[in-house]
Amino acid sequence: MISIQGLYKQFGNLEVLKGIDLEVEKGNVVVIIGPSGSGKTTMLRCLNVLETPTKGIISIEGNTLDFSGTVPKKNIASFRRLTGMVFQSYNLFPHKTALGNVMEGPVIVKNENKDHARKKAQALLEKVGLEDKVDFYPAQLSGGQQQRVGIARALAMEPKVMLFDEPTSALDPELVGEVLKVMKDLANEGMTMIVVTHEMRFAREAADEVIFMDQGVVVERNRPEIIFTNPKEDRTRKFLNMIQ
Amino acid sequence: MKMYLNSIFTDPERTARLMDIAQSSFLPLLKGAIFYTIPLTIITFIVGLILAILTALARISHVKVFQMIARVYVSAIRGTPLLVQLFIIFYGLPNIGIIIDSYIAAIIGFSLSVGAYTSEIIRAAILSTPKGQWEAGYSIGMSYSQVLRRIILPQAARVSIPPLSNSFISLVKDTSLASLVLVSEMFRKAQEIAASNYEFLLVYSEAALIYWVICFILSIIQQVFEKKLDRYV
Ligand SMILES: Nc1ncnc2c1ncn2[C@@H]1O[C@H](COP(=O)(O)OP(=O)(O)OP(=O)(O)O)[C@@H](O)[C@H]1O
Ligand SMILES: [Mg+2]
Numbered sequence: 001m002i003s004i005q006g007l008y009k010q011f012g013n014l015e016v017l018k019g020i021d022l023e024v025e026k027g028n029v030v031v032i033i034g035p036s037g038s039g040k041t042t043m044l045r046c047l048n049v050l051e052t053p054t055k056g057i058i059s060i061e062g063n064t065l066d067f068s069g070t071v072p073k074k075n076i077a078s079f080r081r082l083t084g085m086v087f088q089s090y091n092l093f094p095h096k097t098a099l100g101n102v103m104e105g106p107v108i109v110k111n112e113n114k115d116h117a118r119k120k121a122q123a124l125l126e127k128v129g130l131e132d133k134v135d136f137y138p139a140q141l142s143g144g145q146q147q148r149v150g151i152a153r154a155l156a157m158e159p160k161v162m163l164f165d166e167p168t169s170a171l172d173p174e175l176v177g178e179v180l181k182v183m184k185d186l187a188n189e190g191m192t193m194i195v196v197t198h199e200m201r202f203a204r205e206a207a208d209e210v211i212f213m214d215q216g217v218v219v220e221r222n223r224p225e226i227i228f229t230n231p232k233e234d235r236t237r238k239f240l241n242m243i244q
Numbered sequence: 245m246k247m248y249l250n251s252i253f254t255d256p257e258r259t260a261r262l263m264d265i266a267q268s269s270f271l272p273l274l275k276g277a278i279f280y281t282i283p284l285t286i287i288t289f290i291v292g293l294i295l296a297i298l299t300a301l302a303r304i305s306h307v308k309v310f311q312m313i314a315r316v317y318v319s320a321i322r323g324t325p326l327l328v329q330l331f332i333i334f335y336g337l338p339n340i341g342i343i344i345d346s347y348i349a350a351i352i353g354f355s356l357s358v359g360a361y362t363s364e365i366i367r368a369a370i371l372s373t374p375k376g377q378w379e380a381g382y383s384i385g386m387s388y389s390q391v392l393r394r395i396i397l398p399q400a401a402r403v404s405i406p407p408l409s410n411s412f413i414s415l416v417k418d419t420s421l422a423s424l425v426l427v428s429e430m431f432r433k434a435q436e437i438a439a440s441n442y443e444f445l446l447v448y449s450e451a452a453l454i455y456w457v458i459c460f461i462l463s464i465i466q467q468v469f470e471k472k473l474d475r476y477v
Contacts, residue, residue: 050379081385091380095398105384108394157384 001026001192002047002161007056009042016042017053018216024161024209027190031203031224034213035239040196043213044163047194048083049076061160081109084154088166090146092138098125098149099134105157117156124152128182144175148182155186162186164195198243204228212236262446269437269447276430277454280347284419284429288351289412292358297397299363300370314363321360327421329353334425350422358415365407369400402473409466413459420455430454 002024009017016039024030032040045051047058053067060082065071092101102121106112112120125134128148138146147167154162164183168176180202187193187206197203203210203224210227212220212235220233231237253259302314321329334349344352373396381391423432434451438444 048383050382077385077387080382083383085379085383087376087380087383089376091374091376093377093380093395095402104394105386108390109385153380153384 001061002194003057003059004043004047005057007043007046007058008054009039009046009051010054016216017046017056020056020216020218022211022218022221024192024194026192028208029187029193029195029206030209030211031207032194032196032211032213033198033200033203033239034219038213039216040213041165044085044165044194044196047161047163048080048085050085081157082160084157084159084162086147086150086154086162086164086167088170090138090143090150090170092146092149092153094138097135097137098130098141098152101138101149102152102156105153109157121152121156124155125149127155127185128152129178142175143171144178147171147179151179151182151186161192161194164193164197166196166198168197168199200228200244212239214239262443265437265441265443266446266450269434269450272433272437273430273447273451273454276428276433277458280422280427280429281416281419281431282458284347284350284354284422284427285412285416288354288358288419289415291351291355292362292415293408295355295359296361296363296366299359300367301392303363303367304370318360318363321356326353326357326418327424329357330421330425346422346426349425350419350427353425354415354419354422357418358411362404362408362411365404365411366400369404370396372403373399405470405473406466409462409469413462413466416458416462417455 002022004020004022007017007020007022008015020039020043022030032043034040042051046053046056049065052071055067057064057066057068059065060079063079063082065075065079093104096104099118099121102124103114103117106117106120107114122131122134125131128151130145130148130152133141133145133149136145138149141149151162151167167183168179171179176199180199183193183195183202184206195202195207207224209221210224211218212227212231212233214235220227220231220236222232227236228240231240299314299317302310303318305311330350330353333344333353334346337344377395377399378391381395386394419429420431422429423435426432430451434447438447441447
């Protein structure tokens with residue numbers, strides 16, 4: 001359903017992604033782990049084209065962008081709507097309430113009727129456990145609550161795949177659980193997800209597949225129980241030893 | 245000095261005359277303020293602000309030509325006196341056949357000036373909005389102009405309200421320069437009245453007082469506005 005072929009990304013002289021190939025089945029949860037600077041964020045950002053890949057082909061449910069040539073802006077905008085992005089630093093719109101944040105995409109981008117969008121947004125906020133915070137501004141919410149609004153905001157666009165870039169690493173430890181729970185619920189509902197995280201418990205419990213990235217390449221990919229107990233590659237083993 | 249003060253307080257006839265002039269000039273001055281100074285300020289500020297937003301966007305755009313035009317415009321306006329600009333527009337342009345009504349000339353001159361000066365305020369405010377806000381907007385499928393209008397400018401507005409209010413208040417006072425291109429705004433009215441009765445101190449002070457009151461009211465509005473915008477910080 002999602003496929004990445006020969007994805008390269010260069011910042012100036014620095015080659016960050018060096019030919020990533022990856023396939024994700026519909027409904028699967030893929031967790032990406034790897035050392036700092038290995039290109040995890042860059043790969044996610046390429047997937048929703050916040051970064052323009054240097055070359056490579058990405059495709060989601062039959063929509064394909066080929067970066068060997070120039071890609072029209074219009075195609076990028078429509079491709080982007082297939083993905084929902086959850087940021088490490090939430091990036092909520094501070095001048096809008098929780099409800100306003102979630103309604104923004106449907107109303108402005110999809111031209112949905114406001115009442116309809118409001119009902120949908122309320123339902124989404126309820127789903128992430130924030131039905132009593134709809135009228136709060138981001139500054140009035142805890143980090144965990146803000147991140148859950150961030151998830152609801154991304155879901156409101158009804159993406160085919162949800163991308164999470166270290167969604168819990170800016171959170172106080174006691175708030176991590178509430179966000180992970182929402183993510184697990186999503187996974188159980190069959191949402192296709194690509195998650196960059198250092199939460200190994202989440203990887204073990206929710207992932208269908210774990211990918212270990214290092215220095216811009218996919219070093220190893222396997223089911224979590226295999227990666228965590230019996231990795232094939234030395235580099236994977238070293239990394240796991242280091243973080244555990 | 246002493247004589248003047250003495251005469252005001254000791255010569256009842258003179259006191260009465262001054263009171264009379266103060267009273268009779270108040271209404272014309274107020275009219276000048278209400279029909280010229282204030283509208284001139286408001287129109288100019290709105291046009292100037294639109295110019296400023298366009299200029300700021302040109303400055304941060306990736307199109308070199310836009311950047312250049314914006315830079316030259318800001319540099320030229322900031323590098324020349326406002327009075328000289330007004331004179332070029334009103335007295336200079338007729339030499340090449342462009343004749344502009346004094347009021348319109350003043351609007352053009354002041355707008356260009358406001359546009360250049362406040363574009364820097366708006367540019368700084370836009371740049372102060374975190375990059376993550378752009379990305380969050382894009383990530384839910386918004387276009388550049390949607391992100392700009394819905395996400396960035398509202399946040400930039402909050403940051404730029406205090407400096408913009410200061411520009412607005414300065415503009416109220418700067419409009420007195422329009423008297424020199426024959427706009428019958430408040431200060432020109434004051435000049436006309438004073439020329440007829442020679443009570444320069446009194447009449448000009450009266451005009452000053454009206455400017456002060458206007459600016460005082462504006463600064464109160466500014467405070468209320470800022471409090472309101474502070475809500476979500
Ligand atoms: N916009 C950019 N310009 C230049 N270099 C960049 C840019 N973004 C990322 N890089 C570089 O690319 C490399 C990979 O960064 P990336 O953020 O993808 O790593 P990561 O795996 O997400 O790391 P972390 O675990 O620290 O988040 C780093 O060396 C980083 O400095
Ligand atoms: Mg990262």
